[in-house]
Amino acid sequence: MAANKKISSAVIRRLPRYYRYLSDLLNMDITRISSKELSKRMGITASQIRQDLNCFGGFGQQGYGYNVEFLYKEIGNILGVNDRFTTIIIGVGNMGHALAHYGNFRKRGFDTIGLFDVNPDIIGQEINGIKVMHTDELESFVQKNHVDIAILTVPYEQTPEVAEKVARLGIKGLWNFSPMDLRLPYDVVIENVHLSDSLMVLGYRTKEKFGKSRK
């Protein structure tokens, strides 16, 4: 039976990964799995799997392992898949556009309910049944609709300003795609997606492993 110690960031970041693997197992009609077998599939230790899961509860059974469907649902609940988070996308450029089209988020518990931009060419366009509104309408929209998470895909220079505005309106989660670390004087959870950082790490590792000769 799990205690409620502070759960570390490392553990939390592994949860979506467990969720994906369990989803795959379900699709393969596998009904039970041991930490040992799962460890082989995921490339992590069985010990870590059991430790991680026991942060949240005893989901397994001695001598049996874990019931895949049960564990899948439990992790889904921990992650809030059934809580349904409402999201808005601010900045419907190429990246915002791509995210608006990405169907996978819905399966994971996120419903996009608003799109915002300042470009008149884009405003009024409909994506996945949602009309792009002018960012000026953001405030009244947020007053009428509960918004959990704002996805920020605005140009670099505008990011701090828009982020502050969003935080001031009381939105509690912020998914930031700009290559800057936001720090806000508001009580907001921020998750950064620094794509260039990720690419640079890949470049470094490729170079480190295979060298880099050509210009």
Added chain:
Amino acid sequence: MAANKKISSAVIRRLPRYYRYLSDLLNMDITRISSKELSKRMGITASQIRQDLNCFGGFGQQGYGYNVEFLYKEIGNILGVNDRFTTIIIGVGNMGHALAHYGNFRKRGFDTIGLFDVNPDIIGQEINGIKVMHTDELESFVQKNHVDIAILTVPYEQTPEVAEKVARLGIKGLWNFSPMDLRLPYDVVIENVHLSDSLMVLGYRTKEKFGKSRK
């Protein structure tokens, strides 16, 4: 003077972040910075900064700190910004499209030299001066052009197959946007960008911190 011990993943992942902050300092015409001052800006300890940098060399000077421009260039070199990595994008859907347009990669050392898709409506389109080719032309393209990194933005089901093809052609770096962990029987460096995972972590943290009442 740094030894050449194995540099940990944690350190490497911080390099692009240092690079960004140094770039900002340069833009603010700040010529020197101490680890203490940088630590305040970045929200990490000065000790960590000095430890990290000393994995690669003694870039500072006692009593002075670090020369911003020099350090910026050194980290740039470590990351390979001047080595110029060539990249191709496979799958020019919404995400591939967004990445093809994203100018930031060039500044960080990456040149997109090829775009590939199988959709006849997309093939022949030009993005940033590059024509989208059919994926069938991939092999001959890679034989004629040195490609360091393949960016995979193909649909979920096709990802393993395309990844394998790319690896077989000798491409050494693979940036994967599909929500699956690729494992290949080839010597390839893989960096995953699991956007839904990141969003789920944000959802979890928002819920954890502020609760989640509404459906």
Added chain:
DNA sequence: TAGATTGTTAATCGATTAACAATC
């Protein structure tokens, strides 16, 4: 029951932080 596998405690490993001598 015997075998398997969990939940959990203890041991290990690695990363972060603190401290300080070296030195600009």
Added chain:
DNA sequence: TAGATTGTTAATCGATTAACAATC
């Protein structure tokens, strides 16, 4: 020179792994 700040070693902290009693 005196003050500041690095580079680096040592101490601490936290995360991962190992071990095993509990138990299905």
